[in-house]
Amino acid sequence: MTAATPDAGAPPALSVRDVSHSFGSRKALDGVSLEAPSGAFTALLGLNGAGKTTLYSLITRLYQNRSGSIAVLGHDVRRDPAGALSRLGVVFQARTLDLELTVLQNLLYHAALHGVGPAEAKRRGLALLERVGLEARAKERVRALSGGQMRRVEIARALLHRPSLLLLDEPTVGLDIGSRRALIAEVRRLIADEGIGVLWATHLVDEIEAADRVAVLHKGRMLLSGDVSALRNRAGTDDVGAAFMAVVTEADAAAAGANAA
Numbered sequence: 001m002t003a004a005t006p007d008a009g010a011p012p013a014l015s016v017r018d019v020s021h022s023f024g025s026r027k028a029l030d031g032v033s034l035e036a037p038s039g040a041f042t043a044l045l046g047l048n049g050a051g052k053t054t055l056y057s058l059i060t061r062l063y064q065n066r067s068g069s070i071a072v073l074g075h076d077v078r079r080d081p082a083g084a085l086s087r088l089g090v091v092f093q094a095r096t097l098d099l100e101l102t103v104l105q106n107l108l109y110h111a112a113l114h115g116v117g118p119a120e121a122k123r124r125g126l127a128l129l130e131r132v133g134l135e136a137r138a139k140e141r142v143r144a145l146s147g148g149q150m151r152r153v154e155i156a157r158a159l160l161h162r163p164s165l166l167l168l169d170e171p172t173v174g175l176d177i178g179s180r181r182a183l184i185a186e187v188r189r190l191i192a193d194e195g196i197g198v199l200w201a202t203h204l205v206d207e208i209e210a211a212d213r214v215a216v217l218h219k220g221r222m223l224l225s226g227d228v229s230a231l232r233n234r235a236g237t238d239d240v241g242a243a244f245m246a247v248v249t250e251a252d253a254a255a256a257g258a259n260a261a
């Protein structure tokens, strides 16, 4: 298979501009902007409570964004929700498969919700299961799968309607090191083969590679968004973990200084 190259003139897979969100008086996101290009792995890096899940909830329209704009491949989620959501595949942090249905039944059910006909859904579902190494388990109940295998089914399911953007919210939580590596490698292959854009929320810096894009979210603010080299240069270290912590610590110190003044 040849690698897919994204159209240079096309809008980015995801564009977030100046988005804020509050829960009562608690500001969870404060003027957040971010771009995830097609054909690239963008890591949304943030500690617990940074605002990653809130941002995903706004992109997927679980919450409605009231300020700023969010667009999936140029389709604004507020003005053209159907156009945006049809181009979006999501793997949530919590498992969302029906344990009592078979693997294939889970996929067919999801495909029906997206208007994919049964014959096409079965053909594509089996092809995607083969991709993630689970074709032989298609007729088993999901309950019989391991956590890592369930995650791979969720990724296959998220790709059924051929989205341009795949959002994953801390997808490796609870997986062992082998399953984590296999899952990340699979997603990277998908990017290379199909040219989709991926936004991968995590706090695990070892999931990031030198060629990736990285967006550092901290306490609701986007501290940095760009190439991994931009993060390293900003912190003056090649160690991505140390660079992440340096940027976060600097932001905390600046906030403490501003509060004391």
Ligand SMILES: Nc1ncnc2c1ncn2[C@@H]1O[C@H](COP(=O)(O)OP(=O)(O)OP(=O)(O)O)[C@@H](O)[C@H]1O
Residues within 6 Å of the ligand: 023, 026, 027, 028, 046, 047, 048, 049, 050, 051, 052, 053, 054, 055
């Ligand atoms: N439904 C809610 N009601 C009130 N506050 C909320 C709600 N959801 C999130 N928050 C708050 O918003 C902030 C961001 O939370 P969010 O879950 O988006 O962070 P996160 O980066 O996904 O964290 P984690 O890595 O722990 O999952 C936190 O201060 C959190 O307490």
